[in-house]
Amino acid sequence: MHMSRSRFRWAAVLAGMAAIAQAAPAQAAGPAGSYRLTVAPDHGPSTVRSLFCDPDGGTLDAASRACDQLRSVDGEVGRIPARTGACTLEYAPVRVGAHGRWHGAPRHFERTYPNRCAAARDTGGILFGE
Known part of the structure; x- marks a missing residue:
């Protein structure tokens, strides 16, 4: 026994x-995607946020919307369709960046825009949680 x-x-x-x-x-x-998002105006403090997809989360507001946008372009921020709308001609440069991985592949995006409105419009609002 x-x-x-x-x-x-x-x-x-x-x-x-x-x-x-x-x-x-x-x-x-x-997660399927993991990014470090930065917004750095010429004058003022930089903002750094995290974004994770599948499951969606992080410190970015509207993480699910941002992940939906990334899923539609295989995680490449530069391929997100720009939103429509006009921006003012104000010159207040802002440098934005998204660095991370999407399904194991490295993804990097960095660009300087003439102002925050143009940056949000041209990136579909992803870097701003809009």
């Missing part, structure tokens, strides 16, 4: 280890 209890314990241990091994790759994979 002692042998059957021992076998039962080992079977339970092995079953538990198998369950952990199957779950580990899914946990290790992490």
